[in-house]
Amino acid sequence: VRLVITGASGFVGRDAIMPLLARDAEVHLLCRSPQTIAGTTAYRLNLLSDDPAPLLAEIRPTHLMHLAWYAEPGKFWNAPENLDWVAASLRLVRAFTAAGGHRALVAGTCAEYDWSQPVLSERNTPLNPATLYGEAKASLFRVLEKAAPTLRLSFAWGRIFHPYGPFESSARLMGSVLDAVLSGRCVALSEGLQERDFMHVSDVAAALVDLLASDVEGAVNIGSGEAVAVRALVEKVAAMRHSTHLMRFGARPMQTGEPPRLVADTNRLEQEVGFQPRFNLDTGLADALARRRSPPFK
């Protein structure tokens, strides 16, 4: 397995390297800015402006793991950059198959689904995104799935639910909560009544690698299958450091259009891919706290 990965410096991508190396994959990173990760080979490439075809023709990867996307917290939901990433992703997959590649995994999102029902299933829930981000991902999925036979591509699509983890951006919910707990400062939150499907980012990355290593094709939900109220999750991690008093629930409004409950149907991930998570919420949150406190060497 000679594998090319994009987005390896991102929140999910950085946790995908170890499980890939553990499977003896030869890992080639495409990065916007230079990077050194032990056991891998890095190439500088801007997917938005550079044609990836010459580089991929040189590497001749058999496998592709495409995680890169525009992900600026708060902005990505309706940013026009989503259009650029659809275009760049199509170009990347074309260059990959032209170079002889035959198995690809691309990152999707639970935001592709219609959110009017709480349990989101690959087979039964229609795609009906409320946001441009969701629409861009859903459209990319539909085109790639339809193109796969023509491209002689074995194509998998991981619909990621709600990852959390130690190095989450402070501009995101759990990142700001971890910062508050570790610094002893207050944090303003919504009431947090909405229930979501949270999964430790290391499990998300491991699930994506398992999916890529399988021969499962099409969309597969990457989630825990369990819904937890945001408030309960926050209280759980705060309680680990006796910091519940720092959590200002209700100080921020609920975002409009937020459904009360969203949870992944994980039947495909568990039965077809055979994925087993390493963390539950208690061990996952403890890990996030412990590792955020002591960041790794850069």
Added chain:
Amino acid sequence: VRLVITGASGFVGRDAIMPLLARDAEVHLLCRSPQTIAGTTAYRLNLLSDDPAPLLAEIRPTHLMHLAWYAEPGKFWNAPENLDWVAASLRLVRAFTAAGGHRALVAGTCAEYDWSQPVLSERNTPLNPATLYGEAKASLFRVLEKAAPTLRLSFAWGRIFHPYGPFESSARLMGSVLDAVLSGRCVALSEGLQERDFMHVSDVAAALVDLLASDVEGAVNIGSGEAVAVRALVEKVAAMRHSTHLMRFGARPMQTGEPPRLVADTNRLEQEVGFQPRFNLDTGLADALARRRSPPFK
């Protein structure tokens, strides 16, 4: 109105220039190979390989009419080039709005729809393409429609049904029939029982220009609203030159998956855009025969 058009040398595009000039638009052509059309300015640009941003920043168009796509007869339905055209179209629209453009029309297709019902309506018929071409167009539509508010773009999408006309490719149905009638040679056809919505290509182009000139947004069917059996259409044009005996119906198999009847709901085109066709089937077919017989100067 300062307008940029792509695909102006194509089957539909070449008939769009006159109605655009008749509306006093300043017409700028983006062409892969150099072209001279009276009253217009042409620029050489390969949309698949060249970044259109610098040129559009120079032209500063207010309007965009994007018709270019991969259209090789017989091959385009499932060709991987459809992916390249999604990417190129997204890049083009991004460059257009970045250059200050605010009104765009892009060519869609009736192949975006679910074909299990005969009357195809923008509001009521789900998109469920059977082909990669249809999926690529449907996905491009969905992403652009969702992005339009962010891009401050007034966006219209013309879903073209079945155009026919004098300079139709000999590799397409009516092109081969016109060739047979004019040359006195036989032509092998299917039984031709399927009913389709045929429209003279000059009317298709004029309808697209009317749509662009209106402030109607979203998808609009570009069709006649009337279904005619392929066999009846062929017999009508053959009878005009007493050539019915040249038509070998049943000599070719029906293509698999061809639904018996497809017709456009033309309520939006007629009521909201206010389009009036110039041709009916009799005058349209007579025009196609007459002008194919005497091709224009190149």
